[in-house]
Amino acid sequence: MMQREDVPFLPRGVRTCFDRVRETEVLLGPERVLMLDQVGVAVLGRLDGVACLSEISHALSQVYDAPLDVIEPDVMAFVQDLVEKGMVHVRPR
Amino acid sequence: MSDRVDPPMAMLAELTHRCPLACPYCSNPTELTGKERELSTEAWADVFRQAAALGVLQLHLSGGEPASRRDLVELVAAAREAGLYTNLITSGIGLTERRLKELDEAGLDHVQLSLQGVTAAMADRIGGYKGGFDRKMHVARVIADIGFPLTLNAVMHRANLDDLQATISMAQHLGARRIEIACVQFQGWALINRAQLQPSRAQVDVAKAAVAKAVEELRGALVIDFVPPDYYSDFPKACMNGWGSTGLNVSPDGTVLPCHAAETIPQLSFENVQDLPLSEIWYNSPAFNAYRGTDWLPELCQTCDRRDIDFGGCRCQAMAVLGNAAAPDPVCRKSEGRAVLDALLEQDVHEIAAPEYVYRR
Numbered sequence: 439m440m441q442r443e444d445v446p447f448l449p450r451g452v453r454t455c456f457d458r459v460r461e462t463e464v465l466l467g468p469e470r471v472l473m474l475d476q477v478g479v480a481v482l483g484r485l486d487g488v489a490c491l492s493e494i495s496h497a498l499s500q501v502y503d504a505p506l507d508v509i510e511p512d513v514m515a516f517v518q519d520l521v522e523k524g525m526v527h528v529r530p531r
Numbered sequence: 532m533s534d535r536v537d538p539p540m541a542m543l544a545e546l547t548h549r550c551p552l553a554c555p556y557c558s559n560p561t562e563l564t565g566k567e568r569e570l571s572t573e574a575w576a577d578v579f580r581q582a583a584a585l586g587v588l589q590l591h592l593s594g595g596e597p598a599s600r601r602d603l604v605e606l607v608a609a610a611r612e613a614g615l616y617t618n619l620i621t622s623g624i625g626l627t628e629r630r631l632k633e634l635d636e637a638g639l640d641h642v643q644l645s646l647q648g649v650t651a652a653m654a655d656r657i658g659g660y661k662g663g664f665d666r667k668m669h670v671a672r673v674i675a676d677i678g679f680p681l682t683l684n685a686v687m688h689r690a691n692l693d694d695l696q697a698t699i700s701m702a703q704h705l706g707a708r709r710i711e712i713a714c715v716q717f718q719g720w721a722l723i724n725r726a727q728l729q730p731s732r733a734q735v736d737v738a739k740a741a742v743a744k745a746v747e748e749l750r751g752a753l754v755i756d757f758v759p760p761d762y763y764s765d766f767p768k769a770c771m772n773g774w775g776s777t778g779l780n781v782s783p784d785g786t787v788l789p790c791h792a793a794e795t796i797p798q799l800s801f802e803n804v805q806d807l808p809l810s811e812i813w814y815n816s817p818a819f820n821a822y823r824g825t826d827w828l829p830e831l832c833q834t835c836d837r838r839d840i841d842f843g844g845c846r847c848q849a850m851a852v853l854g855n856a857a858a859p860d861p862v863c864r865k866s867e868g869r870a871v872l873d874a875l876l877e878q879d880v881h882e883i884a885a886p887e888y889v890y891r892r
């Protein structure tokens with residue numbers, strides 16, 4: 439199971455890009471295209487290979503001025519889903 | 532035609548029909564395009580730029596064996612320059628260490644390596660190419676060393692479906708992130724060998740259970756995509772995610788197809804990127820509009836709650852089995868065509884001694 443202290447990162451072969459035709463951010467990976475919403479962009483923009491999930495949730499809760507106990511489960515679920523799709527990898531701190 | 536047409540997301544570029552392997556399940560057409568008619572490097576680069584401008588995000592370089600193109604590295608560089616996510620679908624034959632390094636420098640995003648079997652005996656028998664398995668294993672090691680994300684693409688059928696566990700283990704052993712376990716789809720050359728390739732119902736049941744178990748056990752470690760054999764399903768797949776909805780194919784000579792096998796439908800004629808812009812073909816060609824959306828579907832599908840799930844299934848399968856490309860996919864249990872499919876299946880699994888493979892040469 440993924441821990442709050444785990445550090446998520448985009449593995450080689452997965453990248454975000456701006457889709458000029460559809461005018462949206464997308465996440466591209468092996469055999470997959472995911473259209474990103476604002477939350478997705480905000481979370482993935484903070485995957486720098488250093489910050490752990492807990493730090494990312496904290497940062498977002500400040501930026502969006504929203505309680506941590508609302509933000510954190512969303513971040514964890516979003517990342518967990520991408521881990522299962524092979525689009526995000528995590529490593530222990 | 533219903534409402535507005537979305538831009539395509541993915542393009543399959545069949546760079547060449549040339550291939551060192553001779554797999555009996557090849558889904559390429561029975562009539563192949565010769566080398567002299569293949570698009571040039573510059574023509575492909577132009578197609579890639581047009582595709583990106585049209586909205587394509589992912590490019591699959593396929594064949595035949597794309598490594599048979601001497602300009603493969605240049606083509607990958609051109610695709611990346613156009614802004615496309617670039618995937619190479621290969622048997623590995625023809626990829627040396629040096630060439631793989633050049634592909635890495637050119638920006639190749641992902642490699643999809645086909646697997647004909649988990650032992651040299653099986654793989655080389657299916658591929659019809661002696662020594663192919665050993666070379667593939669070597670290529671897989673180089674791919675891992677370079678660090679390309681790898682998908683193993685295993686085509687399963689009667690002779691190797693029982694090796695499913697070993698196939699999944701091999702994906703882990705080779706460091707693949709993903710495995711695609713695709714039961715043979717009967718298109719193109721594969722139709723000729725249907726009786727030899729068709730698995731039994733018992734094999735399919737065991738395989739499905741094994742896949743379900745592996746998906747659970749390997750969650751987060753290996754992505755497993757399973758394509759079950761059509762003939763044992765009750766309802767069709769959403770072939771191409773709907774005709775002309777998401778993807779397009781460009782064949783070696785530049786013919787633009789709504790799907791890989793579309794040329795088996797005799798009443799359709801297809802445009803070529805050498806004559807018309809790609810966007811014109813995508814949005815306006817009669818072939819792309821023929822089965823787009825759901826308005827053209829027969830009454831049976833119009834009143835069915837799966838209409839917007841499978842869009843009536845595969846046009847080429849309806850053509851191949853029923854001789855009518857506009858009929859519901861004969862896999863569908865509700866359709867009249869199912870009786871025809873069942874009769875074929877019955878024949879396939881009761882052949883006393885399956886005849887020898889007819890190799891693709």
Ligand code: SF4
Pocket residue numbers: 766767831832833835836837838839841842843844859860863864865866
């Ligand atoms: S009737 Fe048509 S829409 Fe319904 S399942 Fe069959 S093929 Fe699909």
